[in-house]
Amino acid sequence: xxxxxxxxxxxxxxxxxxxxxxxxxxxxxxxxxxxxxxxxxxxxxxxxxxxxxxxxxxxxxxxxxxxxxxxxxxxxxxxxxxxxxxxxxxxxxxxxxxxxxxxxxxxxxxxxxxxxxxxxxxxxxxxxxxxxxxxxxxxxxxxxxxxxxxxxxxxxxxxxxxxxxxxxxxxxxxxxxxxxxxxxxxxxxxxxxxxxxxxxxxxxxxxxxxxxxxxxxxxxxxxxxxxxxxxxxxxxxxxxxxxxxxxxxxxxxxxxxxxxxxxxxxxxxxxxxxxxxxxxxxxxxxxxxxxxxxxxxxxxxxxxxxxxxxxxxxxxxxxxxxxxxxxxxxxxxxxxxxxxxxxxxxxxxxxxxxxxxxxxxxxxxxxxxxxxxxxxxxxxxxxxxxxxxxxxxxxxxxxxxxxxxxxxxxxxxxxxxxxxxxxxxxxxxxxxxxxxxxxxxxxxxxxxxxxxxxxxxxxxxxx
Ligand code: GLC
Numbered sequence: 001x002x003x004x005x006x007x008x009x010x011x012x013x014x015x016x017x018x019x020x021x022x023x024x025x026x027x028x029x030x031x032x033x034x035x036x037x038x039x040x041x042x043x044x045x046x047x048x049x050x051x052x053x054x055x056x057x058x059x060x061x062x063x064x065x066x067x068x069x070x071x072x073x074x075x076x077x078x079x080x081x082x083x084x085x086x087x088x089x090x091x092x093x094x095x096x097x098x099x100x101x102x103x104x105x106x107x108x109x110x111x112x113x114x115x116x117x118x119x120x121x122x123x124x125x126x127x128x129x130x131x132x133x134x135x136x137x138x139x140x141x142x143x144x145x146x147x148x149x150x151x152x153x154x155x156x157x158x159x160x161x162x163x164x165x166x167x168x169x170x171x172x173x174x175x176x177x178x179x180x181x182x183x184x185x186x187x188x189x190x191x192x193x194x195x196x197x198x199x200x201x202x203x204x205x206x207x208x209x210x211x212x213x214x215x216x217x218x219x220x221x222x223x224x225x226x227x228x229x230x231x232x233x234x235x236x237x238x239x240x241x242x243x244x245x246x247x248x249x250x251x252x253x254x255x256x257x258x259x260x261x262x263x264x265x266x267x268x269x270x271x272x273x274x275x276x277x278x279x280x281x282x283x284x285x286x287x288x289x290x291x292x293x294x295x296x297x298x299x300x301x302x303x304x305x306x307x308x309x310x311x312x313x314x315x316x317x318x319x320x321x322x323x324x325x326x327x328x329x330x331x332x333x334x335x336x337x338x339x340x341x342x343x344x345x346x347x348x349x350x351x352x353x354x355x356x357x358x359x360x361x362x363x364x365x366x367x368x369x370x371x372x373x374x375x376x377x378x379x380x381x382x383x384x385x386x387x388x389x390x391x392x393x394x395x396x397x398x399x400x401x402x403x404x405x406x407x408x409x410x411x412x413x414x415x416x417x418x419x420x421x422x423x424x425x426x427x428x429x430x431x432x433x434x435x436x437x438x439x440x441x442x443x444x445x446x447x448x449x450x451x452x453x454x455x456x457x458x459x460x461x462x463x
Contacts, residue, residue: 004397005436008429011405012050015426016062017042019096020103023062024069026050026430028093029407029422038113039422041093044070044122045178049371049430051129056437056444060137067133067142069094070126071151073107085109088154090126092119092180113180120176120192123155124199128450131202135449144208152203156217159196160224168227169288170196178300179364184343184351187289190236190301194284197228198308201451229310232284235261237311238295239282239318243273246293263291270295272341276329281322282315286339297330297340303375306383308451320383323376327388334368334399334414335392336376342366357420361411368414370396370406371431374438378450381442393435405429 015026025042051063073094075085085091091107098104110118130152134143142148165171170193174186177195185191204221207214247269249260273295284302287294302319305311311319323330330337342360343351352358358365373396380389400406407425408418438445 004401005433007401008405008433011424011429012053012426012433015050015424017096019065019069019105022065024065024096025062025094026426028427029425031422031424034422038093038095038108041095041108042066043093044090044119045092045125046427046430048125048129049374049427049434052132052374052448053430053433053437055132055136056434056447058136060133060139063129063133064137064139064142067126067130067148069105071147073105074151074154075109076154083111085111086158088123088156088158090119090122090155092117092122115175115181117175117180118173119180120159120170120172121178121195123158124195127152127155127199127202127206128448131206131450132448134206136447143206144211149208149211149214152206153213153217155199156203156220159199160220168224168231169193179338181355181358181364182352183339183358183364184294184347185287185298187287187292189287189294190232190284190298190305192301193228193232193236194301194304194308194310197225197232197310198304198451200225200228201308202449205449232305232310233312233315235288236284237282237315238277238285240277240279242282243269243277262288262293264293265291268293276326278322278325280318281325282318283322284311284315284319297337299330299336299338299369299372300375303372303379304450306379307375310451316379316383320380320385320388324385324388328413331376331388331392332368332409332412332414333395334370334409335396336369336372337366337414338364338369338372338408339366362419363408363410366412367418368409368411369428370400370408371425371427374431374434377435377438378445378448381438382445389435389439393432393439396432400428400432 015030016023017025017027025047027040028043028046029039047066054062070090073091075087075089078087089109092110094105094107096103097106169188172192175181177191179185200221207218247266249266251263251265253260283297284305285293286296286298306316306319329340342365344360357363377389403417404423405425405428406417406421406423408421410416410418
């Protein structure tokens with residue numbers, strides 16, 4: 001264990017990026033054997049996990065520099081030009097370039113990424129990183145700088161103001177978060193809803209109450225959060241009782257008395273689910289929208305919802321029971337399955353566009369991602385599932401060291417190193433380190449502060 005931790009820290013140190021002499025982030029991966037593409041950039045979502053590791057280790061400086069760099073790079077102009085990033089967008093990634101006349105920052109808002117995917121989650125990860133930084137360092141002077149407060153408001157403007165629908169959840173295009181390829185995760189994917197919730201809680205906690213410009217944002221958050229929580233807890237939750245209800249749903253109900261609010265047709269329930277769902281477990285389904293429930297299980301959204309108090313205590317314990325009873329499917333030999341089950345056959349062809357990188361049981365489509373270890377540990381320890389967490393961690397560390405920290409693993413049980421996985425993947429090491437830090441001292445979880453404003457006045461209606 002000590003050896004694995006030392007190696008993980010070394011990898012993190014080697015991945016550091018500096019700008020004008022200051023550390024500002026970590027590259028996604030530095031695998032000398034694979035073409036870098038954009039893996040040599042500092043990704044906002046990837047760095048959040050490195051940030052947690054640095055913060056729990058008492059090293060806030062790099063995190064502060066990253067946060068300030070992201071504020072500088074955030075898009076600041078209201079745009080009618082469709083080729084410019086919308087106001088408030090935080091880049092998916094950035095890199096430091098030097099063409100001989102000094103170092104410059106180059107930001108990518110998704111316009112350079114494969115398939116030009118929009119990073120909806122960047123602003124949310126930035127907020128979570130900021131919240132953890134402020135609570136660990138107690139650096140309120142940084143937080144209360146006018147630019148930082150404005151950056152928070154801009155993220156809220158972008159995610160709360162413009163919309164076509166009238167749900168508390170957030171409507172997004174396909175591949176707009178960690179799953180950044182076509183995977184049928186457009187609409188209202190649970191990963192985004194959980195992140196949206198955690199980010200709104202963070203904003204409620206971080207907006208300076210003394211700043212008059214913040215008043216209407218604080219009021220909007222207080223109003224939105226309970227609705228969002230109710231929506232997710234009610235319509236996304238699935239256990240055997242709820243499945244039975246959906247199975248016997250009436251359809252084509254009109255108006256406010258409709259029981260089947262989204263007009264879900266019972267025939268849409270997939271065959272695999274009937275026998276797979278245990279008597280006592282449950283989870284938040286992958287997506288809910290008009291005429292649609294995506295019954296796939298997505299690890300990040302479920303665990304984040306549990307970590308942040310978006311899922312109720314009963315739901316957290318049911319999720320842990322599901323994970324324990326379906327351990328081979330959801331944890332496997334390399335924690336953790338990102339999405340279960342994989343899209344296969346015609347579903348894979350239609351929903352991924354025949355994407356060979358996301359063929360069944362590979363990469364986002366049913367691959368296993370060690371970065372998620374931190375979330376499993378956070379939720380597992382809080383729910384008293386210590387044995388499950390320890391087993392997952394000890395299985396993982398042996399292979400991670402031996403395989404040189406791959407980005408992901410393939411196969412139903414995650415036995416094979418991912419076919420196109422980078423090695424020396426920074427967030428695989430960071431996810432493992434945060435898990436170790438939490439296991440050694442579980443009280444450190446409070447420092448990350450996820451969803452903690454629930455306990456404060458902002459979200460009183462939820463407690
Ligand atoms: C891939 C992943 C994405 C990650 C990036 C850098 O694009 O899908 O989630 O942020 O690599 O590691």
